[in-house]
Amino acid sequence: MTQVLLPPELVTRLERLHLVTRKVFHGRFKGERRSRRKGQSVEFADYRDYVPGDDLRFIDWNGYARLDRLYLKLFLEEEDIHFYVLLDASESMNFGEPTKLQWAVRLAAALGFVGLVRGDRVSVQALRGSSVEASPVLRGRVSVPRLVEFLDQLAPGGPTELAPALKRFCLANSGKGIVVLISDLLDKSGYQDALRTLLAREFDIYVVHVLSQEELDPDLSGDLRLLDAEDADAAEVTVTAGLLRRYRQTVENFRNAARVFCTRRGLAYLGTDNTAAVEDVVLRHLRQRGLVQ
Amino acid sequence: MNLQLDSPLSGALWALALAVPIGILLLYFLKLRRREVEVPSTYLWLRMIEDMHVNSLWQRLRRNLLLFLQLLAAALVLLALLGVSWRGTRLVGERFIFLIDVSASMSATEQGRARWERARQEALAAVDQMDSDAVAMVVAFSDRAEVLQSFTDSRPALKEALRRLQPTARRTRLREALLVASGLANPGRLANDPTDVPVPDPLPATLVLLSDGRFPVPDVPLGNLTPRFLPVGEEKTWNLAITALQVDRPPGRSDAWQAFAQVENFGSEPRRVLAELRRGQVLLDAQELEVPAEGATSVVFDLGQIEPGPLELKLRIDDALALDNTAWAVVNPPQRADVLLVTPGNEPLELALQTSLAGELCHLMVQSPQYLQTPQYRHAALAGTFDLVIFDRCEPPLDEKTKRPLLPLANTWHLGRVPRTAAWGFRPGVPWPPKLHEQPQLIDLAAEHPLMQLVDMSGVDIVEGFSVPVPSGGHVLMEADTGPLMVVAPREGFLDLVQGFTLIDEEEGGKVVVTTNWPIRTSFPVFILNVLQVLGRAEQMARATSLRPGQVASLRINTTAAELTVVAPDGTHYPLRRRSGNLFPFLQTDQLGVYRVVDKDRTVRWFTVNLFDRAESDVRARHQVQIRHQSVVGSAVRQPIQRPLWRWALLLALGVLVVEWITFTRRVSF
Known part of the structure; x- marks a missing residue:
């Protein structure tokens, strides 16, 4: 399964990447990431006056020799980062070829791999209905098999209820970090409240909006009774060319509205579909949006 | 146009037929067993159709073109079953000749519209309803016929010709128009119109006559023509008309003028009307007239001495025909007459003709009798150069061809001679000239005649004279005990005055003998002036x-x-x-x-x-006319026809079904 989720050629290319955040967070362990805190790294940051109690190892003795004053050299601290991948595992994600969930799992594996190999703390959380199925917090390259194992066993089910699920996630994860939400956003009660919940925290949020080809350009015609896979809600329509045209326009409007919503609030938005190559998404689109470097 | 229903179905069958569209509606709702398709979420679909409630009846109907098409097809079939047919009129025939009356009476206005306009409208409507392969021609007629459009099947050309139609003030003579029309329809007969094309074979045609029927019966055989008369106008339209207006000298007065007019009433009720006589803008006189029903009233306006110029008489009335409510008459400026005196020598006469007063009236030319033998005389006589020719003791020469006297195209005054014409009693073998009587005694004068105005013959002695024959229509001016001494008689529009005595005579040897003392009496120059005024046409020219x-x-x-x-x-x-x-x-x-x-x-x-035509002023339309021996009753030219529409309805239903099928198979949007 590892082979399927993370093919060797992809792994090779992912190993060169590392996660980047537009915000600098406190990590719990020393990692490979600059921190706002000044600390023990090799990168010089600033000087400040010595006050009693400071670590004598950081006094700039050369400066003292020239100026006869004690200055402390400050270095940037390098920290690890919390990286959360929120996977929408509702029933609606179980459509398309490959299914949106399968696609989302691959993307989560790739991003998680990048985080793990760079020493970040990675957690994948599957949103199913209002519940959240969270993987253990993983760290280090050694955790890659566990990540894959968790992702592998994910099965779709339940309705999409982003708002309660994300609220639950926020309550359980008070820390800061990068959140990548992979979802189709097909929440009948709306995705806006859910994203607002995330915004309340200081997460660096990326929304990957994935829709299947069947949703973007449905191959339907005639008098149909459309059954919702999640809640068995039915819609009776007579599909005509005109109706399809209008549907496509609606989908387009839906995606535009999501993008506008995210952009205005500082969320990075990526609209894609289940046929896009994961490698391409990671190496190109997410790199453009600054998630990986 | 109107629609007529003629359904072949009974009531029960109709109930069944009406059940069809209801059945379609029911079947439509019953048949909707929608295919179930599972989709990730109905979220987007619901968003799209959030403004329409899919389950509502209206939405079902609105969204389903197929249902509409099926119902439309069913409705069309029902329409066909109703047996709907269109009832209209059509011009039946292949060749038409539209004869449109544009005479004066067609200018009569009824209900705010002139008759000729109504006739044109009728003709335009008839052209519209001609069969596509039918041909027609348009002839406008009054007392002459004008082909506005020869035979053509081009409706625009026919309509254009009809639009060119203009009314005239002429009389109605159907004969000319019938000659043109029958010349086209009946081979071997000549038509007078140059645009007429020879017709090799007999081609029957329908003669559509649009007229008010006020014309004399034409004596033209119709041959292949089938006449149809479309009367234009109403039978009870009344009209007042000026049928005469003349300006003349009042009897016994040569210094004044009076206008005489006649107003006729062509209607069944008496009318009062104000008649105004104007000269330019100046009102000379006005009289109110009472014109009896079907009768006439005369009116005289005394004008006194007036300057030459036109006069206008106008009836102040709003009747059907305006053309005859105004008439014009004219007093022309005096004009000198050209007078030729042919005499061997007559001093008293020449003196009388050369007085200053006579000089104002005439331009005198004196010639000897030899002049009568010259070509100049012949030319002048035939050209009408002179107004009056006076033959004093001489006679007009004989025409070599006709062996008759060559009387000039002018009035003549013969002194002591009688023209050798049959009118004056000349016959071969009859003694000529008439026998002379000595000292005829004048016993009567026609004092009322213009020539004898103010002529007093008392004291006039005549040595000898002959009795003048009185031709037909002649008038004796002087009567003697021996018979008429002076007679005036008409000759083809001219007057010949014959005087049975001479003024002077010549004896053998050239000695001049006075034969009457008239020239030394005052009545002689007065008579000369009368002659110049009457025979010199001064009077006629003035009027x-x-x-x-x-x-x-x-x-x-x-x-x-x-x-x-x-x-x-x-x-x-x-x-x-x-x-x-x-x-x-x-x-x-x-x-x-x-x-x-x-x-x-x-x-x-x-x-x-002036119109002055009783036939045209009588605008009461006739609804039956006579053409030769055939009586034609007015009737609608267009014949009613019935065109079934059910075939079209069925064809349309078929077309709708085809569209429905295409829609069904292709799912075209609407």
């Missing part, structure tokens, strides 16, 4: 002739100009060219009113064109 519309005006004007100008009532200038002698014929007399003849900016003559 302008009134012409009918379209009549040729034969104007006799003494002028040296080769071309004059006629100013028509509407201000149009027409050149007036000399034909021969002093004769100027003028043809463009279609307008009613006063025409002015101008010679270098100077008006030399007026003449008038």
Whole structure:
């Protein structure tokens, strides 16, 4: 399964990447990431006056020799980062070829791999209905098999209820970090409240909006009774060319509205579909949006 | 147009038929077993159709084109079953000749519309309803026929010809139009119109006559023509008309004028009308007239001494025909007459003709009797150069061809001779000249005759004279105990005055003998002036002739100009060219009113064109006309037809079904 989720050629290319955040967070362990805190790294940051109690190892003795004053050299601290991948595992994600969930799992594996190999703390959380199925917090390259194992066993089910699920996630994860939400956003009660919940925290949020080809350009015609896979809600329509045209326009409007919503609030938005190559998404689109470097 | 229903279905069958669309609706709702398709989420679909409630009846109907098409097809089939047919009119036939009356009476207005316009409208409607392969021609007629459009199947051309139709003030003579029409329909008969094309085979045609029926019965065989008469106008339309207007000298007065008019009432009720006589803008006189039903009233306006010029008489009434409510008459400027005196020598007569007063009336030319033998006389006689020719003791020469006396185209005065014509009693073998009587005693004078106005013959002695024969229509002016001594008689529009005695005579040896003492009496120059005024045409010229519309005006004007100008009532200038002698014929007399003849900016003559036609003024339309021996009753030219529409409805239903099928298979959007 590892082979399927993370093919060797992809792994090779992912190993060169590392996660980047537009915000600098406190990590719990020393990692490979600059921190706002000044600390023990090799990168010089600033000087400040010595006050009693400071670590004598950081006094700039050369400066003292020239100026006869004690200055402390400050270095940037390098920290690890919390990286959360929120996977929408509702029933609606179980459509398309490959299914949106399968696609989302691959993307989560790739991003998680990048985080793990760079020493970040990675957690994948599957949103199913209002519940959240969270993987253990993983760290280090050694955790890659566990990540894959968790992702592998994910099965779709339940309705999409982003708002309660994300609220639950926020309550359980008070820390800061990068959140990548992979979802189709097909929440009948709306995705806006859910994203607002995330915004309340200081997460660096990326929304990957994935829709299947069947949703973007449905191959339907005639008098149909459309059954919702999640809640068995039915819609009776007579599909005509005109109706399809209008549907496509609606989908387009839906995606535009999501993008506008995210952009205005500082969320990075990526609209894609289940046929896009994961490698391409990671190496190109997410790199453009600054998630990986 | 109206629709008619003629359904072949009974009531029960109709109930069944009406159940079809209801069945379609029911089947439509029953048949909707939608295919179930599982989609990730109905979220987007619901968003799209959030403005429409899919389950509502209206949405189902609105969204389903197929249902509509099926219902439409069913409705069309039901319409076909109703047996709907269109009922209209159509012109039945292949060849038509539209004869449209444009005579004066067609200008009569009824209900705010002139008859000729109604006729044109009817013809336009008939052209519209002609079969596509039918041909027609358009002829406008009054007292002449004008082919506005020869046979064609082009409706625009026919309509254009009808739009060119213009009313005239002419009389109605159907004969001309029938000759043109029958010449086209009946081979071997000549039509008068140059645009007429020879027809090799008999081609029957329908003659559509649009007229008010006021015309004399034409004696033209119709042959292949089938007449149809479409009466235009109403039978009870009344009209008042001026049927005569004349300006003349009152009896016994040569210094004054009076206008005489006749107003007729063509209606069943008496009418009162105000008649106004104007000269230009100046009102000369006005009289209120009571015109009895179906009768006439005369009115006389005393004008006194008036300057030459046109007069206008107008009836202040709003009747059907306006053309005959105005009439014109003219007092023309005095004009000198051209007088030729042929005499071996007559001093008293020449003196009397050369007085200053006579000089104002005439231009005298004196010739000897030898002049009568010259070609100049012959030319002048035939050209009508003179107004009056006086033959004093001589006779007109004999025409070599006819062996009759060559009397000039002028009035004549014969002194002591009688023309050798049959009218004057000349017969081969009869003693000629008539026998002379010595000292005839005058016993009577025709004092009322213009020639004898103010002539007092008392004390006049006559040595000898002969009894003058009285021709048919002749008038004895002087009666003696021996018989008529002076007679005036008409000759083809001229007057011949024959005096049975001479004024002087010559004995053998050339000695002049006075044969009467008349020349030394005051009555003689008075009589000479009467002769110059009456026979010199001074009177006739002063009273302008009134012409009918379209009549040729034969104007006799003494002028040296080769071309004059006629100013028509509407201000149009027409050149007036000399034909021969002093004769100027003028043809463009279609307008009613006063025409002015101008010679270098100077008006030399007026003449008038008046309707003065009882037949045209009587505008009560006839709904039955007679053409030769055939009586034609007015009827609708277009015949009612019934065109079933059910075939079209069925075809349309079929078309709708095809569209429905295409929609079903292709799912086209709507």
